Amino acid sequence: MIQGVCKKLGNIMHKITTLTGKNYGTAQIAPLQQAALKERCILIDRLDKPIGEATKEFCHEINAEGSVPLHRAFSVFLFNSKGELLLQRRSSNKVTFPNHYTNTCCSHPLAEIPSEMEEENAMGVRRAALRRLNYELGIPNDAIQPHELFYLTRIYYEAMSSTRWGEHEIDYVLFLQRDDITIDPNPDEVSEVRWMPRSEIENFVKSMIPLTPWFRLMYQYKLLNWWDNLHNLNKLQDLDNITTLSN
Numbered sequence: 001m002i003q004g005v006c007k008k009l010g011n012i013m014h015k016i017t018t019l020t021g022k023n024y025g026t027a028q029i030a031p032l033q034q035a036a037l038k039e040r041c042i043l044i045d046r047l048d049k050p051i052g053e054a055t056k057e058f059c060h061e062i063n064a065e066g067s068v069p070l071h072r073a074f075s076v077f078l079f080n081s082k083g084e085l086l087l088q089r090r091s092s093n094k095v096t097f098p099n100h101y102t103n104t105c106c107s108h109p110l111a112e113i114p115s116e117m118e119e120e121n122a123m124g125v126r127r128a129a130l131r132r133l134n135y136e137l138g139i140p141n142d143a144i145q146p147h148e149l150f151y152l153t154r155i156y157y158e159a160m161s162s163t164r165w166g167e168h169e170i171d172y173v174l175f176l177q178r179d180d181i182t183i184d185p186n187p188d189e190v191s192e193v194r195w196m197p198r199s200e201i202e203n204f205v206k207s208m209i210p211l212t213p214w215f216r217l218m219y220q221y222k223l224l225n226w227w228d229n230l231h232n233l234n235k236l237q238d239l240d241n242i243t244t245l246s247n
Contacts, residue, residue: 029093029095030093030188032093032188033093033094033095033188036056037055037056037057037060037095038055038056038057039055039056039108039110039112040053040054040055040056040110040111040112041053041054041055041056041059041071041072041108041109041110041111042071042072042108042109042110042111042117043059043069043070043071044070044071044072044170045070046070046156046170046242047242048072048154048170048242050072050117053111053112054069054071056108059071059108059168060095060096060165060166060167061164061165061166062160062163062164062165062166066160067158067166067168068158068165068166068167068168069168070168070169070170071108071168071169071170072108072109072125072169072170072172073106073107073108073167073169073170073171073172074106074107074108074109074125074128074129074171074172074173074174075103075105075106075171075172075173075174075214075215075218076103076104076105076106076129076132076133076149076174076175076176077103077104077173077174077175077176077223077226078104078105078133078176078177078178078181079175079176079177079178079227079230080177080178080179080195081177081178081179082195082197083177083197083198083227083230084195084196084197084198085103085104085195085196085198085201085227086104086183086193086194086195086196087101087102087103087104087193087194087195087196088101088102088103088104088105088136088137088185088190088192088193089101089102089190089191089192089193090102090189090190090191090212091187091188091189091190091191092191093188093189094189095161095165096161096162096165096166096167097161097167097210097212097213099191099210100210100211100212101209101210101211101212101215102211102212102214102215103215103218104133104137105129105132105133105136105137106171106212106214106215107128107129107132107136108128108169109124109125109127109128110128113127113128113131115127116128116131121151122151122172123146125151125172125174126146126147126149126151126174127146129149129174130144130146130149135186135189136185136186136189136190137183137184137185137186137190137193138182138183138184138185138186139181139182139183140182143180143181143182144176144178144181148176148178149174149175149176150174150175150176150233150237151172151173151174151237151239152173152174152175152226152233152236152237152238153173153236153237153239153241153243154170154171154172154173154239154241154242154243155170155171155173155214155217155218155221155242155243155244155245156169156170156171156242156243156244156245157169157171157213157214157217157244157245157246158246159213159214167213167214169214170242171214173218175226175230175233177230198224198227198228201219201224201227202224205219213247214245217245217246217247218245220245221243221245222236
C-alpha cells in the first residue's frame with residue numbers, strides 16, 4: 001500500500017518537474033517567438049498529404065526518437081531585375097537556427113487559416129508566403145499576388161538546430177523576380193538583409209558564415225541552375241516529385 005502511494009506520488013512529481021522544466025525553457029524565448037509557438041502547422045506524410053495539425057512548438061520540438069513531426073513549409077527566393085537574390089539573417093530571437101543566413105523568407109502555412117489549407121496549385125502555400133513576406137520583411141500585402149509566386153518544386157529534409165529544437169519539412173520552393181517592392185524588416189525576425197549577386201554567392205557560401213540547412217542543401221542541389229534560368233524556370237519546374245536532400 002505504502003509502495004503504491006509512493007509510486008503514485010513519484011509519478012506526479014515527475015510530471016510536475018517535466019512540465020516546470022519545459023515551461024522554464026519556453027520562458028527564455030522572446031515574447032513574440034513564444035506566442036508564435038502556438039500557431040498550428042499542417043502535419044503531412046512523406047507524400048505531402050495532410051494528416052492533421054499541431055502547434056508550431058510540437059512540430060519543432062525533438063521527441064524521444066530524436067526527430068520532430070513532419071510538417072509543410074515553404075521557402076521564398078526573391079530576385080531583383082539585376083538577378084540579385086535577397087538574403088536575410090535570422091534574428092537572435094529565432095527558436096531554430098538563430099543568427100543564420102538564409103533565403104528571402106521561410107515559414108509555414110497554418111492550419112487555423114482556411115485559405116492556407118487550399119491544395120490546388122499550392123494556393124494555400126502561396127498565400128502563407130505572402131503573409132510571412134509582410135510580417136518578416138514588411139512587404140505590403142497588396143504588392144504581390146499569389147499567382148506571381150512561381151511554384152518550382154518541393155524538397156524534403158530534416159535538421160536539428162539544438163538539443164531541443166529541429167526542423168523536419170517538405171518545403172515548397174517559390175521564386176519571384178521583381179524590383180518595385182518596399183522592404184522594412186521586422187527586427188524580431190530578421191537582423192540583416194542583403195542583395196546577393198550571382199557572382200558572389202559561391203564565396204559567400206564557402207565562408208564560415210552560418211547558413212540554415214535548407215538553404216545550404218538547396219544551394220548544393222540546384223540553386224545555381226535555377227538562378228541561371230530565372231527567365232526560363234518553366235523548363236525546370238517539377239511538381240510531381242519531392243526530392244530528399246541531406247548532407
